[in-house]
Amino acid sequence: MPIEFRKNQALFTEVVSVEDAEGLLEWLQKKPGARIDLSACMHLHPANLQVLMAASVAIVAWPADAAFTGWLRSALAAPP
Amino acid sequence: MKRILIVDDAATVRLFHRAILESAGYAVDEAVNGIEALEKALQSTFDLYLVDVNMPKLDGYGFLRELRGSELPQAPAIMISTEAGARDEQLAYAAGANAYLVKPTRPERLLLLVRMLIGEVPA
Amino acid sequence: MSPLLEQFLSEARDFLQGIGEKLMQLENAPDDVELMTELFRFVHTLKGNSGLFDFPEMTRVLHAGEDLMDAVRNGRVAYSQQLADRLLDAMDFVGMLCDEIEAEGSIGAAYAADSARLAESLRQLMASAEKAGAVSAIEEAATPLVLTAAAATAPLLAPKVELPLAEIPETARMAAYRSARAGNPLHWLSYSPAEECFFNGDDPFFQARQTPGVVWGGIVARAPWPPLAAMDAYRCLLDFRLLTTAPRAEIDEYYRYMPEQIKLLPVSPLALVLPQGDPNGGPVYEDLVVDALRNLRGGDVSAVARAARAMLELSNPDLWLSSALRWLLLLIECEPDNHPALAALIESLRSLQPVDWYLLEQSATPAVGAGTAAGATEAAAGTASPLAAEEAAALAAIVAAQRAILSLPLGAPWQLGRLRAAGAALAGCLRASGRGEAVHEVETATAQSLACGSAQPLSDWLAHHFAPAAESAAAANHPSASAVATAAARPVATASGGANTASDGDRESSSGRRADDAESDVKFGRRAEDAAAAGVKSVKVDQAKIDRLMNLIGEIVVAKNALPYLAGRAETVFGVRELAREIKAQYAVINRIAEEMQDGIMQIRMMPVSFVFQRFPRLVRDISRKLGKEVNLVLEGEDTEADKNIIEALGDPLVHIVRNSLDHGFELPELRRAAGKPPAGTLTIRATQESDRVVIEIVDDGKGIDPAVIKRKAYEKGLIDETALERISDQEAVNLVFAAGFSTAEVVSDLSGRGVGMDVVRTAIEKVNGAISLESQKGKGTRLRLSLPLSMAVTNVMIVESDAQIFGVPMDCVVETVRVPRADIRSIKKSLTTVLRGRIIPLKSTNALLGLAAPPLANAEDELAVLVVRLGDESVGLLVDDFRETVDIILKPMAGVLAGLPAYSGSALMGDGSVLMVLNIKGLF
Structure with missing residues (x-):
């Protein structure tokens, strides 16, 4: 599973695929205010990204790849 | 009746020219490339050739050169081209054309040239 | 429609077809000069033809295509796949226009914009390729006047577009600026994928991330998000924006499958120079500004840099000032001679307002006339000059x-x-202008010229007389x-250079095919002679005319069937046996001719399967590329022929099958490699003739179908029950994909919303009396086999009697005819059954199935007539009253309200004038 769901935090690892979006959405619906750790994520299908954006989740850690983080920050970073 | 050979690989263009020429009272035969045109020229006599430039197997220049280099009767030829340039026109004359027309052909202009080259007194 | 227009459309379609084929061939042999020449000639001739009509939308596109092909032919532009794609698009458009002309008689105004766009895109391709070399030369040679040369040559900010460049972090903007100043083009790209793109397996984020030359990228939502409970994760509502320094052609190539989804705007490097940060209370840097401007005027740029660096060290890096200074240093580094730009940036330190680079560039760039290329409009033809003048002009010319x-x-x-x-020619001119008396002079002069060479x-004569x-x-x-x-x-100047004889490939060869076939076929000796005499000539005939022939021959077949009946009457009713025999002899002759004639007409209707196959090279190429898969297509037996209706009915199912195979059959190259297969898959479409059937096989070496998955899905969907789940074999399981309501797409990919149910394919094939079967080996691949009749015009039916009426049953369905003693018929749970050769056969009363009340009749021995028919994989016995002969009939589909009756597949006229209703066995149950 590329997403590890913990108590109140989800850990994204490797490549999160389109099939994972459904589960992510369900989980977030149950856990408002959940936090996401992207540090081990290499790529995520935009279906997942949409879910994260819509849920306005808090990101606790960004990916190692700076360019990838750049993309994600533009979509997920809380407005200053 | 004066006989004209249309040499063109495009069936639409042949039909178009045939319609114009036949409506003016000419007898028309067709060839789809230079080779076929030469064969037709060997079989019967034409008063005029209407020759397209770009054709498979033997193009218009090739056909004219072969025709002019042969012992066949030398009827005038009109080369019909899409290129309006002077260079292309010179090439046509060099190959053996006697007039040059740019496509799409205006029927009245084509008929005028045909009549002049064939030598028919205007009605 | 005028015959000329008809001719044009028919020829245009041939050319479009030829162009498509040549382009495909060129893909494999991009350096083939002959192919290129041929391709050019096709486009050229088609353009010429279109010029005969008033179809500017078509001519415009073709003209652009012709120019492009001319450039390719002459080596000015290199052949590329992008070029082929664009040209194919353009030809598709022309094909569409042909359809429009055929339907409407003209081209609607709505196509003008598309036409202009397509022509423009073809011309751009040419311009960009041709200019590629020239531009860089200009850039190097031009001296920096006001802005740098690179900034001045590109249109840059030409139409002022407000891009959210300020959202880009400064470091990314600086990197982009550097790259642009190093000579790379700079583009802002916004990419709006289709909402349903996830269902096609697309990952637009990945696509965006992999954009060549991407310096920075960002993602925004198209609309505010709905509450999480109402969220549809699978509708893509994201827009991707990025800054790239890749050449435009590379970007176009990368996004070639979604050009309508991207917008590309050139960005001036200076537009990135946007200092950001804390203004820290207001402008207090007057001294710095004054000194820097003085140094700049004095040409001492390094002094400006020194001052800026010193100031930067003293300042908090988060200040607007610091940001501006960083930019100033970067500008000094990259374009130290662009004093206006430096001065403007220094000035901005006073106001802490960003420089309006747009204004600066507009005022600095010399106004260039908008070179809108006027279309090559022909001079208006309708000059009302008197005919005499026209003649004089023609004469002069x-x-x-x-x-x-x-x-x-x-x-x-x-x-x-x-x-x-x-x-x-001169003699003609003399006669035509009424100077016939001078003709002999020309003849003399000509003879002299010839004599002396x-x-x-x-x-001389000419100079004298004209x-x-x-x-x-x-x-x-x-x-x-x-x-x-x-x-x-x-x-x-030149003697006779240029223009050489192009030896082209033999385009006529295809029309020779029919003759070859006829010659190889001994049975039709007469036709072979005809064909040999006629050479390779072919005639285009309207489909309606052939249909009429079909109908007529159908009537002859029926009418001739009346002769044996007549002979019978001559003998039995009138008692003239001699006449009866003569009629029968005559019948034999007519029968033979009718059969041969029928066969001849069938032959006319025969078409090679290449008619359907030809679309696949492009389809496979486009789809596999889009899916990121590598697939080699192998077509075999394209010359195999079948009836036109069969060939046409084959089209859609085959496309479905091929699409399915590409979508779900083939794995991605990495997966294939991992599975020890070559990265490129092979899709073979093979046509063969097997006696009176044409067999099409579609074979892929993809991942195959997993019977376990199919079983589970079928069970979940209620198509099979639990016992069947245990019992059915793997082959039977695989065949479940043909069951109605079973979409393979749902099995193989959880997400494909477009999965075509194989049941649709099966239905379409069965409609033309075809059969479909599937074999698959998990991990190895899948083989689909379609078997179709060669012709659908003649049907062999068995006539059966029931309730004093006769019905036809297609012989393809009939397994056997048996008479079963009434005692051997059992009733199990209200259904009748009997045992035939150890197998239980369910029995159905034909009368009951047709809603007739009468019970089945038994013969004198109390046996019932059972017609065993094939129903899918099962055999069913139809109880009828009696069997009669089998006959060949021309089946006419049911028309009007009767067409809705599923129990009948059609009707046929019998020799005695009666009408035979032909049962549709599948529709009965």
Whole structure:
């Protein structure tokens, strides 16, 4: 599973695929205010990204790849 | 009746020219490339050739050169081209054309040239 | 529609077809000059044809295509896949216009924009490829005047577009600026994928991330997000924006499958120079500004840099000032001579307002006239000059042409013929202008020229009798003639160079096919002779005419069937046996001719499967590329022929099958490699003839179908029950994909919303009496086999009697006919069954199935007539009253309200004039 769901935090690892979006959405619906750790994520299908954006989740850690983080920050970073 | 050979690989263009020429009272035969045109020229006599430039197997220049280099009767030829340039026109004359027309052909202009080259007194 | 227009459309379609094929072939042999020449000629001729009509939308696109192909042919533009794609698109558009013309008689105004866009895109391709070399040269040579040369040549900010460049972090903007100043083009790209793109397996984020030359990228939502409970994760509502320094062509190539989804705007490097940060209370840097501007005017840029660096060290990096200084240093580093830009940036330190680079560039760039290329509009033809003037002009043009011909240098082997023809042309002119008495002079001069091998005598005569001045006067009066006249008057420099004889491939060869077939077929000896005599000529015939022939031969077949009946009556009713025998003999003759004729007409209707196959190279190429898969397509047996209706019915199912195979059958190259297969898959489509059937096999070496998955899905969908789940074999399981309501897409990919149910394919094939079967080996691949009749015109049916009526049953369905003693018929749970050769056969009363009340009749031995028919994989016994003979009939589909009756597949006229209703076995149950 590329997403590890913990108590109140989800850990994204490797490549999160389109099939994972459904589960992510369900989980977030149950856990408002959940936090996401992207540090081990290499790529995520935009279906997942949409879910994260819509849920306005808090990101606790960004990916190692700076360019990838750049993309994600533009979509997920809380407005200053 | 004066006989004209249309040499063109495009069936639409042949039909178009045939319609114009036949409506003016000419007898028309067709060839789809230079080779076929030469064969037709060997079989019967034409008063005029209407020759397209770009054709498979033997193009218009090739056909004219072969025709002019042969012992066949030398009827005038009109080369019909899409290129309006002077260079292309010179090439046509060099190959053996006697007039040059740019496509799409205006029927009245084509008929005028045909009549002049064939030598028919205007009605 | 006029015959000319009809001819045009028919020929246009042939050319479009040819162009498509040639482009595909070129893909494998991009350096093949002959192919290129042929391709050019196709486009060229098609354009010429379209010019005969008023179809500017079509001509425009074709003209652009012709110019592009000309450039490719002459090596000015390199052939590329992108080029092929664009050209194919353009030809698709032309094909669409042909359809429109055929349906409407003209082209609607709505196509003008598309036409312009397509033509433009073709021209751009040419311009960008041709200019590629030139531009860089200009960039190097130009001296920096106000802005740098690179900034001045590109349109840059031309239309002022507000891009959210300020959202880009400064470091990314600086990197982009550096890259642009190093000579790379800078583009802002916004990519709006289709909402349903996830269902096609697309990952637009990945696509965006992999954009060549991407310096920075960001993602925004198209609309505010709905509450999480109402969220549909699978509708893509994201827009991707990025800054790239890749060449435009590379970007276009990368996004070639979604050009309508991207917007590309050139960005001036200076537009990135946007200092950001804390303004820290207001402008207090007056000294710095004044000093820097003075140094700049004095040309001491390094002093400016020193001051800036010193100031930067003293300042908090988060200040607007610091940001501006960083930019200033970068500008000094990259374009130290662009003083206006430096000055503007320094000035901005006063106001802490960003520089309006747009204004600066606009005021600095010299105004360039908008070079909108006027279309090559022909001079208006409708000049109302008197005919005499037209004639004079034509005469002048011809005479001028002959003068040009006579002044050509000698030496060509055909020069004498040329002289002779010029003489003939001049003689014609004399006669046509009423100067027939002078014709003999021309003839004499021509003879002299020929005798001395020089044009001199004839050109002397010409100079004497047609004064050049008069001609040019006449020509000047007539604009259309003047071009000819002046061109002709120019001395000729070259002898006869250029224009060589292009030896083209044999385009006529396809029409020779029919003759070959006929010759190889001994049975139709007569046709073979005809074909041999006629050579390779082919005729285009309207489909309706062939249909009429079909109907007529159908009537003959029926009418001739009345003869045996007549013979029977002659013998039994009138008692003239001699006459009966003669009628029968005559019948045999007519029968033979009718059969041969019918066969001949069938042959006309036969088409090669290549008609359907030809679309696959492009389809497979486009789809596999889009999916990121590598697939080699192998087509075999394209010459195999079948009836036109069969071939046409084959089209859609085959496309479905191929699409399915590409979507779900083939794995991605990495997966294939991991599985020890070659990264490129092979899709084979093979047609063969097996007796009176044509068999099409579609074989892929993809991942195959997992029977376990199919079983589970079928069970979940209630298509099989638990016992069946245990019992059915893997092969049976695989065949479940044909069951109605079973979409393979749902099995193989959880997400494909477009999965085509194989049941649709099966239904379409069965409609033309075809059969479909599937074999698959997990991990190895899948083989689909379609078997279709060669012709659907003649049906062999068995006639059965039931309730005093006769019905036809197609022989394809009939397994056997048996008479079963009533005692052997059992009733299990209200259904009748019997046992035949150890197998239980369910029995159905035909009467009951047709809603007739009468019970089945038994014969004298109390046996019931059972017609065992095939129903899918099962056999079912139909109880009928009696069996009769089998006959060949021409089946007419049911028309009108009757068409809705599923129990009948059609009707046929019998020899005695009665109508036979033919049962549709599947529709009965």
